[in-house]
Amino acid sequence: MHTDVYMSELKDRGYRATGKRRDILEYLLQHNRYISARELIEAMKEKYPTMSLETVYRNLRTMRDEGIIEESRFEDNESKYRIACQTSHHHHYICIACGNTMVIDHCPMPSVGSVPKGFVVLQHRFEVLGYCETCAPKTKAEGMVDEIAKV
Amino acid sequence: MHTDVYMSELKDRGYRATGKRRDILEYLLQHNRYISARELIEAMKEKYPTMSLETVYRNLRTMRDEGIIEESRFEDNESKYRIACQTSHHHHYICIACGNTMVIDHCPMPSVGSVPKGFVVLQHRFEVLGYCETCAPKTKAEGMVDEIAKV
DNA sequence: ATTAGTGCAAAAACTTTGCACGAGC
DNA sequence: GCTCGTGCAAAGTTTTTGCACTAAT
Numbered sequence: 001m002h003t004d005v006y007m008s009e010l011k012d013r014g015y016r017a018t019g020k021r022r023d024i025l026e027y028l029l030q031h032n033r034y035i036s037a038r039e040l041i042e043a044m045k046e047k048y049p050t051m052s053l054e055t056v057y058r059n060l061r062t063m064r065d066e067g068i069i070e071e072s073r074f075e076d077n078e079s080k081y082r083i084a085c086q087t088s089h090h091h092h093y094i095c096i097a098c099g100n101t102m103v104i105d106h107c108p109m110p111s112v113g114s115v116p117k118g119f120v121v122l123q124h125r126f127e128v129l130g131y132c133e134t135c136a137p138k139t140k141a142e143g144m145v146d147e148i149a150k151v
Numbered sequence: 152m153h154t155d156v157y158m159s160e161l162k163d164r165g166y167r168a169t170g171k172r173r174d175i176l177e178y179l180l181q182h183n184r185y186i187s188a189r190e191l192i193e194a195m196k197e198k199y200p201t202m203s204l205e206t207v208y209r210n211l212r213t214m215r216d217e218g219i220i221e222e223s224r225f226e227d228n229e230s231k232y233r234i235a236c237q238t239s240h241h242h243h244y245i246c247i248a249c250g251n252t253m254v255i256d257h258c259p260m261p262s263v264g265s266v267p268k269g270f271v272v273l274q275h276r277f278e279v280l281g282y283c284e285t286c287a288p289k290t291k292a293e294g295m296v297d298e299i300a301k302v
Numbered sequence: 303a304t305t306a307g308t309g310c311a312a313a314a315a316c317t318t319t320g321c322a323c324g325a326g327c
Numbered sequence: 328g329c330t331c332g333t334g335c336a337a338a339g340t341t342t343t344t345g346c347a348c349t350a351a352t
Contacts, residue, residue, distance in 0.1 A: 118284025133269025
């Protein structure tokens with residue numbers, strides 16, 4: 001549904017509408033959170049048993065470069081991706097356990113005051129990290145207090 | 152000078168005051184920016200020609216876990232580190248070319264409003280990314296307009 | 303038919319780990 | 328002397344790349 005809009009946008013830019021690309025996109029659209037390449041290939045294997053991780057990476061890179069998805073990194077050494085929000089500009093609460101995101105309807109940029117002389121602003125990042133309602137109890141149950149302190 | 156304070160703090164916590172650890176710390180203290188393990192080993196090689204990258208990583212991890220330095224990632228796939236600011240809480244303008252940082256004396260947290268139900272806030276990240284006064288002209292000169300757009 | 307996309311294998315890049323030796327306490 | 332720190336070698340992880348084949352246009 002929504003996926004089609006993105007796919008035709010990609011087609012307009014010279015990319016082809018492959019099933020795998022479409023399904024990666026759809027998976028990202030259906031899950032409102034940051035997702036790793038590893039999770040994606042796992043999900044794709046059901047439908048495409050021989051699909052390779054390289055294809056996932058290549059498609060993620062393409063879509064990131066086209067501004068369709070966003071890449072970020074949290075506690076681990078792996079990148080995670082989510083659909084770039086097309087709605088009005090906002091930021092996210094992010095669960096570092098499951099990648100789940102919730103909207104922060106506040107942007108700090110208007111309040112930062114004057115930019116340093118000569119500094120060219122390209123981008124900004126405002127993320128509030130923690131555990132979501134589902135993951136918070138689990139971490140306590142498993143005695144991950146040290147983990148929490150560390151992050 | 153300042154380095155000694157950190158080193159004795161480390162000693163208090165059971166770590167040893169090795170020259171290499173001290174010099175990594177001093178390098179970070181002298182450079183007000185995000186620095187990679189690669190840059191650090193390069194810098195250290197002058198004084199310690201046989202020093203290994205593993206030592207750099209191990210010391211960075213130790214000091215990060217002790218809260219002395221902060222780790223972050225930007226455009227590349229490598230972690231960069233800087234001294235954790237001990238002064239009053241603030242955020243940074245960060246040059247994605249050289250890692251240079253400048254203080255943003257504004258924290259968005261008081262303005263975010265109510266946290267989603269059950270969400271446990273552990274940390275927040277507010278970074279304004281771009282090119283500093285020194286790097287901005289270079290990027291233009293080299294026709295890196297596409298790069299700019301991409302980041 | 304042309305060219306982008308894919309799987310496979312391999313490599314690259316970054317980071318961590320096991321082990322034995324050396325240095326700090 | 329005991330233990331932590333270090334270098335070396337090796338391995339682990341994540342991500343990228345070359346190449347030949349397949350599939351979308």
